[in-house]
Amino acid sequence: MGKQGYHHGNLRQALVDASLRLIEEKGPTGFTLSEAAREAGVTPAAVYRHFEGREDLIAEAALQGYEIFADLLDYAYDDGKPSALAAFERTGRAYLAFARKYPGHYVAMFESGISIQRTAALAKAANRALGVLQHAAEKLSEHIPAERRPPPQMFSAHIWALSHGVVELFARGSPGTKSPFPPEDLLESGIGVYLRGLGLVPPDA
Structure with missing residues (x-):
């Protein structure tokens, strides 16, 4: 998946949406921030611009x-x-x-x-x-x-x-x-x- 999170202008919400999909699939403790970043199409480092942790x-x-x-x-x-x-x-x-x-x-x-x-x-x-x-x-x-x-x-x-x-x-x-x-x-x-x-x-x- 490409780094689409940078282009649609709302990286924070893209990460929330990604986490919701992962929560449905794996539960609230079944995924990492890196997985959420990958699901949102951004680098793991980008997550920390908006959230301190999972x-x-x-x-x-x-x-x-x-x-x-x-x-x-x-x-x-x-x-x-x-x-x-x-x-x-x-x-x-x-x-x-x-x-x-x-x-x-x-x-x-x-x-x-x-x-x-x-x-x-x-x-x-x-x-x-x-x-x-x-x-x-x-x-x-x-x-x-x-x-x-x-x-x-x-x-x-x-x-x-x-x-x-x-x-x-x-x-x-x-x-x-x-x-x-x-x-x-x-x-x-x-x-x-x-x-x-x-x-x-x-x-x-």
């Missing part, structure tokens, strides 16, 4: 992933229209859609071992994504008596964990795992059981 490169991939993720969740929630329940369920489906469409970003975010506190920008992007779920949980549970209402942070964390579990076990083609039901159905029914337990969904809904 973890910095993966952190940038995670940052971009969280920004996309937050935008997708925000779009799915759509200010709670047409109802808080419908909007909340859409955010769960958006989680599955993100994991499928952006597998490299997903791994960089959740499986690379990179702390979201590594940089202020990364923490801000991650917290914005979680903030969408927390806001959705808060609006959905407004009519629950205060003494029975779970904190929005706990509510959204439960849904995040449920969504993440369905993604990890059944939506990403994990070896040896096969669900008898579509991941979307598993997630929707799981959220339904949880919401019924809170009294937010009628038993026959």
Whole structure:
């Protein structure tokens, strides 16, 4: 491959894109900076103009992933229209859609071992994504008596964990795992059981 990274004017992004392809293929620890440089079509020395090491490169991939993720969740929630329940369920489906469409970003975010506190920008992007779920949980549970209402942070964390579990076990083609039901159905029914337990969904809904 020629040194195309020098010519398209955005070497930094070319390296991030290269790392995403390598993450999908080999995992976050399965490639070197030299491989990322070769994939991007530049010399290894060029990488260090933008990143101090592989973890910095993966952190940038995670940052971009969280920004996309937050935008997708925000779009799915759509200010709670047409109802808080419908909007909340859409955010769960958006989680599955993100994991499928952006597998490299997903791994960089959740499986690379990179702390979201590594940089202020990364923490801000991650917290914005979680903030969408927390806001959705808060609006959905407004009519629950205060003494029975779970904190929005706990509510959204439960849904995040449920969504993440369905993604990890059944939506990403994990070896040896096969669900008898579509991941979307598993997630929707799981959220339904949880919401019924809170009294937010009628038993026959």
